[in-house]
Amino acid sequence: MTRRVSHATRIAATVLTGLCLTTSASLAQQCGGDFRQFLAGVKQEAVAKGLSARAADQTLAGAQIDKKVLARDRAQGVFKMAFLDFSKRVISGYRMKNGAANMKKYAGIFQRTEKEYGVPAPVITAFWALETDFGAVQGDFNTVNALATLAHDCRRPELFRPQLLAAIEMVQHGDLDPRNTTGAWAGEIGMVQMLPEDIIKFGRDGDGDGHVKLKESAPDAILTAGAFIQHLGWRRGEPWLQEVDVPRNLDWSQSGLDTTKTGAEWAALGVQSRWGKISSNLPASLLLPQGRHGPAFLAYPNYGIYLKWNQSFIYTTTAAYFATRLAGAPRYEAGNPEPGLSDAQMKQLQKKLAGMGYDVGKIDGILGAGTRAAVQDVQKKVGLPADAWPTPDLLGRL
Structure with missing residues (x-):
C-alpha cells in the first residue's frame, strides 16, 4: 500500500499525551490499565449507546493487544520522496491499464455514483489504485485488535475508542467478522481503506445484497467512496487539477495554495493549459511541486478534497494528477527541476x-x-x- 499516514489523522487535530480520561456518566476506564477492564468499559459504553451486549461480546471477547500496531503508530511519518519520484513510482503502466479496465468493468456503478454523488469515476479509481492496488493489498492486521490496541493506548484514545465502538455496530449489522476481518494497522478496512465510523455513516450497498462489504465488493467500495467524497465537499461537474504551461517571467511568489486567482486571471498572466480548457470563472492556485523548472498545475476547489482525504501534499497531488490521467490527460512535462535537499x-x-x-x-x-x-x-x-x-x-x- 502506498500509505504515509493513517486516515485517523483526519478525525481530529488534538492529540492526548498520555492522560487517561474518564467519562462522568459511566466512570468507564478510557485508556491504559488492565486491558480486560478496559474492554469491559467499552462494552458498557456500547450498551449505553444502544448496541447489543451480544455484539459487544462477539467483538471484544477475543481482542488482544497487537504490539506491531503500536510500533507502526510510533514510527509513522510522511514519506520524503519528491513529487516526480513518487508519482513515477506509483502511477505505473499496470495501474493505468487496470484502472481503465476497472472503470469499464464497473461502468454501471460508476455512472450511478456520479449521478448520486457527483464524483467522477477517475477520481475514485485513482484512490482505489493508490490505497490497495484495486483491492489486492488491503492490510493483514486484525481490525478489532488494531482498534482495541490504539483505543487502549493513551496516546490518542479520543480518536480510536469511537472507532472501536463503530466496529461493534458493524458486527451487529453483520458487516464485520471480529476474528477474521483484516485491514490497515490503524483500523481502516476495505478497497478504499475507510474507518468504521465512516463506513457506518457513508457505507452504501452497491451490489444489492443487503450488506456493506468494502473488502469483497467493488460496487460497495465505489458507491461508498463516492458518498464519502461528496461529504468532504466535492463540487459536482468541476475540475480538480489541470497541468499548465507557465511563462518563465511569472512572479513565482504568486504560486502556492495560499494564493488564488480566477482561471481567467491566470490566463491573462500567460498560463496555458496542456489539456482541456482553463475554467475561467473558478478560483485556482498554481502548484509547483518541484519549483518553477518542474511540472505546473492549476488546483481548483476540488483539489482541497484530496487534502481532506490525505494530508500529504505529495500524495494528494499525485492522486489528483493520476485521476486526470485516467480521465484522458497526457503525461506531465517533467521539466528539469533544480536538485533538492537531502x-x-x-x-x-x-x-x-x-x-x-x-x-x-x-x-x-x-x-x-x-x-x-x-x-x-x-x-x-x-x-x-x-x-x-x-x-x-x-x-x-x-
Missing part, C-alpha cells in the same frame, strides 16, 4: 528557518506546508525566485 540538508534548513522565527513545525526533514511557506518568504528576501522549492543554493545563502 534529508540532513532539509533538517538543517528547517533549523535555520525556525531560528529566524518561522513556524516550520517539527524538524523532520519533510517539506510540509509550513516549511514551503517559509522557504517562499525567505526566497523573496534573499532575491531568489520565490517558487517554494528549497535548493542547496538557498541553504548556502542562509
